[in-house]
Amino acid sequence: MLAILVIGILVPVIAGLGETTRAAFGILPALGKHDFNLSAWQQLFQLPGFTTSLRLTLISGFLATGTSLILTIFGCAWAYNASDKCYFFDKLKPFIAPLLVPILAAPHAAIAIGLAFLLAPSGWLTRLFSPWLTTWQLPPNLTTVQDLWGLSLTLGLIIKELPFLWLISLVALKQIDLSKQLSIAQSMGYSYANAWFKIIIPQLYPLIRLPVLVVLVYALSTVDMALILGPNTPPTLALATMRWYNDANIGMLLPASAAAMGLGLLMIASVFVWETTMTLIMLVTKVMTRTGARGRHWKLVSTALATALQLTLTLGFLSLVVLLIWSFAWRWSFPDALPTSWSYQHWLRLLTHWPLALQHSIALALGSSTIAVVFAVAWLEVQDRFGGHLSRLTLWLIYLPLLVPQIAFLYGLKVGFLRIGINGGMNAVIWAHLLFVFPYVMLSLIDSWRALDRRYLQVAASLGTSAWGCFWRIKLSLLLKPLLLAWAIGIAVSIGQYLPTLMIGAGKIETLTTEAVSLASGADRRLVGVYGLLQALVPVLAYTLAIYLPRLISLKQTIK
Amino acid sequence: MTPFGDLRSIRLIPTYILLTLSLTTGFFSQLSHGNQWQKTLDQAAGDTVYWHAWGGDTRTNDFISWVGEQTDTLYGVKVQQVKLSSTSEAVTQVLAEKAAAQDEQGAVDMIWINGPNFLAMKQQNLLHGPFVKNLPNAQYLDLSAGSAATVDFTEAVNGLEVPWRLARFVFIVDSDRVENPPQSMSQMLTWAQQNPGRLTHPIVSNFMGTTFLKQALIELTPDTSVLQQEASKASFEKASAPLWAWYDAIKPFLWREGTSFPENEAIQQQMLSDGVVDIAMAFDPAAAAAGIASGLLPPSARILVPSQGSLGNISFVAIPYNASHIAAAKVVANFLLQPETQAHMQNIDVLGSFSVLDTKKLSHQHTMAFSSLPTSEALPTLVELGPTLLEPHSSWTNLLKQHWSMRYSQ
Numbered sequence: 003m004l005a006i007l008v009i010g011i012l013v014p015v016i017a018g019l020g021e022t023t024r025a026a027f028g029i030l031p032a033l034g035k036h037d038f039n040l041s042a043w044q045q046l047f048q049l050p051g052f053t054t055s056l057r058l059t060l061i062s063g064f065l066a067t068g069t070s071l072i073l074t075i076f077g078c079a080w081a082y083n084a085s086d087k088c089y090f091f092d093k094l095k096p097f098i099a100p101l102l103v104p105i106l107a108a109p110h111a112a113i114a115i116g117l118a119f120l121l122a123p124s125g126w127l128t129r130l131f132s133p134w135l136t137t138w139q140l141p142p143n144l145t146t147v148q149d150l151w152g153l154s155l156t157l158g159l160i161i162k163e164l165p166f167l168w169l170i171s172l173v174a175l176k177q178i179d180l181s182k183q184l185s186i187a188q189s190m191g192y193s194y195a196n197a198w199f200k201i202i203i204p205q206l207y208p209l210i211r212l213p214v215l216v217v218l219v220y221a222l223s224t225v226d227m228a229l230i231l232g233p234n235t236p237p238t239l240a241l242a243t244m245r246w247y248n249d250a251n252i253g254m255l256l257p258a259s260a261a262a263m264g265l266g267l268l269m270i271a272s273v274f275v276w277e278t279t280m281t282l283i284m285l286v287t288k289v290m291t292r293t294g295a296r297g298r299h300w301k302l303v304s305t306a307l308a309t310a311l312q313l314t315l316t317l318g319f320l321s322l323v324v325l326l327i328w329s330f331a332w333r334w335s336f337p338d339a340l341p342t343s344w345s346y347q348h349w350l351r352l353l354t355h356w357p358l359a360l361q362h363s364i365a366l367a368l369g370s371s372t373i374a375v376v377f378a379v380a381w382l383e384v385q386d387r388f389g390g391h392l393s394r395l396t397l398w399l400i401y402l403p404l405l406v407p408q409i410a411f412l413y414g415l416k417v418g419f420l421r422i423g424i425n426g427g428m429n430a431v432i433w434a435h436l437l438f439v440f441p442y443v444m445l446s447l448i449d450s451w452r453a454l455d456r457r458y459l460q461v462a463a464s465l466g467t468s469a470w471g472c473f474w475r476i477k478l479s480l481l482l483k484p485l486l487l488a489w490a491i492g493i494a495v496s497i498g499q500y501l502p503t504l505m506i507g508a509g510k511i512e513t514l515t516t517e518a519v520s521l522a523s524g525a526d527r528r529l530v531g532v533y534g535l536l537q538a539l540v541p542v543l544a545y546t547l548a549i550y551l552p553r554l555i556s557l558k559q560t561i562k
Numbered sequence: 563m564t565p566f567g568d569l570r571s572i573r574l575i576p577t578y579i580l581l582t583l584s585l586t587t588g589f590f591s592q593l594s595h596g597n598q599w600q601k602t603l604d605q606a607a608g609d610t611v612y613w614h615a616w617g618g619d620t621r622t623n624d625f626i627s628w629v630g631e632q633t634d635t636l637y638g639v640k641v642q643q644v645k646l647s648s649t650s651e652a653v654t655q656v657l658a659e660k661a662a663a664q665d666e667q668g669a670v671d672m673i674w675i676n677g678p679n680f681l682a683m684k685q686q687n688l689l690h691g692p693f694v695k696n697l698p699n700a701q702y703l704d705l706s707a708g709s710a711a712t713v714d715f716t717e718a719v720n721g722l723e724v725p726w727r728l729a730r731f732v733f734i735v736d737s738d739r740v741e742n743p744p745q746s747m748s749q750m751l752t753w754a755q756q757n758p759g760r761l762t763h764p765i766v767s768n769f770m771g772t773t774f775l776k777q778a779l780i781e782l783t784p785d786t787s788v789l790q791q792e793a794s795k796a797s798f799e800k801a802s803a804p805l806w807a808w809y810d811a812i813k814p815f816l817w818r819e820g821t822s823f824p825e826n827e828a829i830q831q832q833m834l835s836d837g838v839v840d841i842a843m844a845f846d847p848a849a850a851a852a853g854i855a856s857g858l859l860p861p862s863a864r865i866l867v868p869s870q871g872s873l874g875n876i877s878f879v880a881i882p883y884n885a886s887h888i889a890a891a892k893v894v895a896n897f898l899l900q901p902e903t904q905a906h907m908q909n910i911d912v913l914g915s916f917s918v919l920d921t922k923k924l925s926h927q928h929t930m931a932f933s934s935l936p937t938s939e940a941l942p943t944l945v946e947l948g949p950t951l952l953e954p955h956s957s958w959t960n961l962l963k964q965h966w967s968m969r970y971s972q
Contacts, residue, residue: 021661030661031661032657032658032660032661032686033657033686034686049967050964050967050968050971050972051967051971051972054972122836122838123838124833124836124837124838140739140837140838141836141837141838143758143759143817143818145818145822148822150821150822229825233821233822234765234822234823234825235765235821235822235823235970235971236967236971236972245767247650247654248648248650248651249650249767250649250650250676250677250678250679250681250682250769251678251682251960252653252657252682252685252686332857333835333857333860335835335836335837335860336836336837337837343857345857351620409654413654413657413658416655416658416662417658417661417662418662420658420659420662420664421662421663425664425667425669426669500647501651504644504646504651505651505654505655505658508612508655508669508670509612509614509644509646509652509655509669509670510612510642510644510669512645516645517617517645519647520616520617520618520645520646520647521617521618521620521645525618525826525828525829525831525832526620526828526858527832528857529620
C-alpha cells in the first residue's frame with residue numbers, strides 16, 4: 003500500500019518539483035542551459051513591482067482566510083441558534099447546507115466573473131438603479147473591482163471559501179456532543195451564545211485546522227480569481243508568475259521557476275505564521291475562559307457579523323444568478339437592468355459540443371476522487387493499525403502540489419511522464435488529477451478521522467470484533483459523512499483542473515473546463531455563464547449525494 | 563448522375579467547386595513537384611491533425627472545425643482543435659517533449675503561432691521545415707524576399723511557417739458616442755483630455771498592449787528608420803523619449819487614471835460594449851463586424867485606422883519538429899491557402915479575416931470569389947485600411963515592455 007502511495011504520489015511530486023528547482027538555479031537543458039547560477043533569483047527580485055505584488059498577495063491571502071474563518075464560526079453558531087437573527091436567512095436555516103452547495107461547486111473563475119459583473123461600475127447593481135435614480139447614462143469612472151489594495155479580490159475569495167469551510171465545519175460539529183456540553187454550561191450560568199463560543203469553538207477549530215490552511219494556501223496562490231478581481235499593474239505574485247511562465251520569451255522560464263519556488267516558500271512561511279498566531283489566540287482564549295467570566299453579549303459585533311454573513315451569501319448567490327441570466331442573453335447594454343435581447347443559442351450550441359466533454363469530465367472526476375478516497379482511507383487505517391505516523395516531511399510532500407503554481411510543477415511532471423513512456427491518455431490524466439485531488443481529500447478527512455471516539459473501537463474489539471470488522475462496521479459507517487464530503491470535494495477539485503488535463507493529456511482530452519477556460523480568455527460572459535453552470539452541475543450532484551445519502555442510510559437503520 | 567452526388571441542393575455547390583478545383587491543382591502540382599505532393603497526400607490519409615490554437619474566439623473555432631470537415635471529405639484528414647488559453651501552452655508542451663528526448667511522435671501537430679512565440683521556437687530549433695515552398699498552394703503567395711509573408715515579427719520565416727490570415731492593428735470606436743474619432747496618437751492625447759477616463763489600452767504584458775505602444779512609438783518618434791535596427795541603450799532612449807513624454811501626458815486621462823488596465827483586447831472590447839470606454843483595439847480589421855454579428859459589440863461599433871497607417875502582420879501556422887502527423891499537417895496548411903478557403907474565411911459571415919494571398923497571382927475566377935463577398939458597414943475595405951507600417955525590430959518590444967513596467971507598474 004505504502005509502495006503504491008510512494009510511487010503514485012510522492013515520486014511524481016518530487017520529479018515535478020525537481021525540474022522547477024533546477025530551472026530556478028539556471029539549469030534547463032532543453033534551452034541549452036547547463037550551469038548552476040543565481041541569476042534567475044536576481045532577475046526576479048529586480049522585476050518592477052515585485053514588492054507591491056508581494057504585499058497584495060499577503061493582504062488578500064490573510065484577510066480572506068481570517069474573515070472566512072470568523073464568518074464560518076459565526077455561521078455555525080447561527081446554524082445552531084447561538085447567534086442573532088439573520089432575518090430572511092433564518093427561514094432558510096434548515097436548508098443551509100444544500101444552499102451552500104452551488105457556490106461551493108461553481109468554478110472560482112465563474113464566481114469571480116459573476117461578482118465582477120455585479121460590482122463593476124458598469125455592472126448589474128449600477129444598472130438596476132440607472133439612469134432613473136443615478137442619472138448615469140454611462141458607467142461612472144469609479145474603482146470597485148480590481149482595486150489597488152486587492153479588496154475586491156479578497157471579497158471574492160471570502161465568497162467562494164466561506165461555503166467550503168462552513169460545510170466542513172457543519173460536518174465536523176457532528177463529532178462533538180453539543181447538546182450535553184451546552185446544557186452543562188448553561189446550568190453553570192453561561193448564556194447559550196457564550197457557552198457556544200467558549201466551549202464549542204475551541205473544540206471545533208482543531209477539526210477544521212487543515213481545511214483552513216487549504217484556504218490560506220489557495221488564497222495566496224489563486225490565479226483564476228486574481229485575473230478577474232485583482233489589480234493588474236502590478237498583479238499578485240501568483241498571477242505575475244503565471245505571466246512570466248506564459249511569456250513568449252522562453253528565457254523567462256528561469257525567473258518564472260524562481261518565482262514559483264519563491265511562491266512555494268512564501269506559502270510555507272505563511273502557514274507557519276498562521277499556525278503560530280492561531281496557537282497564541284487559542285492560548286489567550288483559554289486564559290480568558292479560565293477567568294470564569296460569564297461574559298457580555300457583544301451586540302454590535304454580533305450584528306456586524308450577521309450583516310457580513312448575509313451580504314457574503316447574497317453576493318455569492320447573485321453572482322450565480324447574473325451568470326444564469328447572461329447565459330440566456332444576446333446583448334445586454336448599459337444601463338438596461340435586464341438583457342436587451344435574449345437567446346438560447348449558447349445552450350443550443352453546446353448540445354452538439356458538450357456530451358463528450360461532459361463524459362470526460364465525469365470519468366476523470368469519478369476516477370481520481372474515488373482513488374483518492376481509497377488511498378486516504380488506506381493510509382489512515384494503516385497508521386491506526388500499525389501505529390507510527392508517517393513523517394511530517396511525507397505529509398508536506400503530499401501537499402506540495404498545492405503549494406507551488408501548477409504550471410511550474412506540471413512541466414517537470416510532463417517531462418517525467420514522457421521519460422517513462424506515458425504520453426497522454428485518460429489514465430495518465432486521472433493520475434495527474436490525483437496529485438491535486440488527493441491532498442484535498444486527505445486534508446478534509448484527516449481531522450475527522452482522528453477525532454473519531456476511539457472508545458467505540460475498544461468496545462467493539464472487547465466484544466470480539468476483528469480489526470476488519472471494526473474498520474467496516476464502525477469506522478466507515480461512523481465516518482460516512484466526512485468520507486462522502488471528502489469524495490465530493492475531490493470531484494469538485496478534479497472538475498476544475500485545466501492545466502493538468504491539457505498538459506498531461508497532450509491536449510487530446512476535452513473536458514468542460516478545458517473548453518471553458520479557453521473560451522473565458524475571450525471574455526464572453528454568455529459562454530462563461532453556460533460553461534460555469536455546467537461545470538458546477540457535476541459537483542452539485544456529488545455534494546447533494548454527500549449530504550443526503552448518510553441521512554437516507556441512517557433513516558433506513560432507524561426503521562430497522 | 564455526377565460523381566459528386568446530388569447538386570440540387572445549393573449548399574453543396576461551394577463544396578463541389580472546391581473539390582474540382584483542388585483536384586485540378588492537385589493535378590498541376592503533380593506535374594511540377596513530381597510525385598512528392600501525392601506522397602504527402604497518401605501518407606496523410608486517415609490521420610488526425612491536432613491543431614493547437616487559441617480557443618477564445620468561437621468564430622475561429624467554428625472555422626477550424628469547418629476546415630476539418632473539408633479536409634476530411636477531400637483528403638481523409640481530420641482536424642482536432644486543441645483549444646488553448648495561451649499559445650505558450652503549446653510551446654511548453656513541445657519544450658517538455660524535447661527535454662524528455664521525445665523527438666518524434668509529439669503531441670502537437672500544428673500551432674497557430676504568433677510572432678514572439680515563433681521567434682522563441684525558431685531560436686530553439688523546435689520547428690519542422692522549411693516546407694512552405696513544397697506546398698502546391700504556395701504558388702498564390704508573394705514569397706519574394708522581404709514580402710509580408712516571409713517576415714514574422716521582424717524574423718525571417720525561412721519556410722518554417724505558413725501564413726493563413728491577415729492581421730492589422732485597428733481601433734474600434736462606438737460611433738454613437740465618438741463623433742470625431744482621433745486619427746493619430748497626438749490627436750488621441752487631445753481627445754483623451756476632452757474625454758477623461760474614456761480611453762484605455764490592454765496591459766502591456768499582453769501582445770495587444772505592446773502593439774499599442776509600438777504604434778505610438780512609430781507615430782511619435784522623429785526618425786522611424788532607427789526602429790528597424792537592433793535597439794541599443796542610446797538609440798532606445800533617444801527614440802522613445804517622445805513616447806514617454808506623450809504617455810506621461812495622457813496617463814492621467816486614461817480610464818482609472820492609468821492605474822489599472824484590461825487584461826487583453828477581448829476584455830477591452832467588453833468594456834466598450836458595457837459603455838465603460840469609447841475606444842477599443844483589435845488585431846483584426848473584421849473585429850467590429852464580427853463582434854456586432856455575435857452580439858458582443860454594439861451595432862454602432864466601427865473600425866478606425868490611424869491616418870498614417872497601422873502595424874500589421876500575418877498570422878501563421880507552424881509544425882513542431884517532432885509532430886506525429888507532419889504530412890497531414892502539411893495537407894491542412896495547404897488547404898488553408900486554397901483561394902476558395904481564403905475567400906470563405908474572408909466572408910464576414912464566417913470569419914471576416916482578410917486573405918493572405920497575392921491578388922496578382924489569382925485567376926479571374928478566384929478574384930471574383932473575393933469581390934462578390936458580402937459587405938458590412940463595420941468592415942473596412944483593403945483600401946480603407948491604408949498602408950501597413952513596418953514592425954520595429956524585436957529588441958524594441960522587450961525594451962518597451964521593460965521600460966513601461968519600470969515607469970508605470972510599481
